Amino acid sequence: MKIIGTGSVLPKQIVTNDMLSEFLDTSDAWIYPRTGIKHRHVISDEKLEDMAIEAAKKALDDAGMKAEDLDFIICSNVVNEYITPSLSCIIQGGTGAACPCIDINCACAGFIYALDFAEAQYRAGRVQNVLIVCAEEPTRMTSWKDRNVCVLFGDGAGAAVLTAGDNIKGIKLSAASSTEKLYQIRKLEPTPYITKEEVDIPLQMKGQDVFKFAVKASSGDIQYLLDKLGMTPDQVDKYLLHQANIRIINSIREHLGQPEEKFPTNVETHGNSSSASCPILLDECNRKGILKRGDTLALSAFGAGFISGAAIMEW
Numbered sequence: 301m302k303i304i305g306t307g308s309v310l311p312k313q314i315v316t317n318d319m320l321s322e323f324l325d326t327s328d329a330w331i332y333p334r335t336g337i338k339h340r341h342v343i344s345d346e347k348l349e350d351m352a353i354e355a356a357k358k359a360l361d362d363a364g365m366k367a368e369d370l371d372f373i374i375c376s377n378v379v380n381e382y383i384t385p386s387l388s389c390i391i392q393g394g395t396g397a398a399c400p401c402i403d404i405n406c407a408c409a410g411f412i413y414a415l416d417f418a419e420a421q422y423r424a425g426r427v428q429n430v431l432i433v434c435a436e437e438p439t440r441m442t443s444w445k446d447r448n449v450c451v452l453f454g455d456g457a458g459a460a461v462l463t464a465g466d467n468i469k470g471i472k473l474s475a476a477s478s479t480e481k482l483y484q485i486r487k488l489e490p491t492p493y494i495t496k497e498e499v500d501i502p503l504q505m506k507g508q509d510v511f512k513f514a515v516k517a518s519s520g521d522i523q524y525l526l527d528k529l530g531m532t533p534d535q536v537d538k539y540l541l542h543q544a545n546i547r548i549i550n551s552i553r554e555h556l557g558q559p560e561e562k563f564p565t566n567v568e569t570h571g572n573s574s575s576a577s578c579p580i581l582l583d584e585c586n587r588k589g590i591l592k593r594g595d596t597l598a599l600s601a602f603g604a605g606f607i608s609g610a611a612i613m614e615w
């Protein structure tokens with residue numbers, strides 16, 4: 301397939317590190333050097349589904365495609381207001397599409413997993429036009445009393461429209477189950493047959509373990525694909541990585557021996573928006589003219605599970 305349109309939406313509320321230090325024992329002096337984050341966009345009176353629909357419409361507009369021409373919608377999401385129906389079904393209605401749709405939960409690696417799913421459906425001859433929307437509100441998953449976690453995240457939605465083409469050169473998906481390193485647990489409805497005490501547990505994270513996994517998985521996935529395609533890191537024009545932490549991005553860059561200008565970032569102003577991070581960055585680079593048609597792009601993301609994925613494509 302090939303990507304022919306992108307779109308993104310951020311919530312209007314900006315929360316700076318200084319604003320966090322008004323109610324948390326933290327500071328810009330701690331957060332910025334360790335993460336590269338100056339501020340993040342946080343959902344307030346917006347609804348995630350509205351942001352997802354708006355991002356989808358922007359991507360369709362950019363692609364010059366009507367919603368009714370879509371053959372499939374894939375939505376990557378970890379949490380939103382609705383447990384059911386699926387967010388993709390809400391997006392289908394909101395955009396006026398009439399095609400089947402599915403939600404996936406692959407944490408921050410969702411965009412890469414969605415690309416793989418779309419490509420597989422296309423190669424099976426089942427679809428021509430696919431909309432991917434990654435919509436996330438991780439700020440609703442964390443405890444805002446936990447300075448270890450809540451300072452890292454921001455919300456947003458990113459979308460991409462794909463159609464027939466052979467621009468996707470390779471995708472590598474990986475998983476290495478280690479569920480105690482990054483997780484959130486929600487309390488389900490009680491039944492007469494449940495006797496154990498249940499509690500909601502907000503997002504928990506062993507930061508240094510996540511950091512090590514992220515660097516190893518992301519540089520490993522990219523290198524695997526480069527080797528498979530007979531390419532060197534120098535032949536990639538832009539690396540669009542999951543925007544979790546500037547130090548993670550820099551470590552991956554050093555593993556690949558590549559210059560800073562090949563790694564566009566927005567973690568400084570957006571924080572980590574989970575699976576929305578990659579398509580938001582892609583959209584911003586697209587609209588700013590940072591990507592040139594014919595450029596070779598490497599995308600890579602990692603997240604809870606642990607799972608990770610990378611894709612190499614021609615823009």
Ligand code: ACO
Nearest residue numbers: 326327330334408447448451507508510511544545603604
């Ligand atoms: N402000 C001030 N102090 C803090 C804060 C904060 N926001 N957070 C933690 N600290 C303190 C800790 O309590 C600890 O104090 P102690 O030494 O007295 O116990 C100290 O700072 C050091 O904590 P560390 O965890 O050792 O700090 P580290 O240098 O590892 O940085 C960080 C922490 C930034 C979280 C880093 O480990 C990291 O970036 N990990 C990856 C996290 C990530 O990317 N997660 C998401 C990826 S997956 C996904 O996207 C869902």
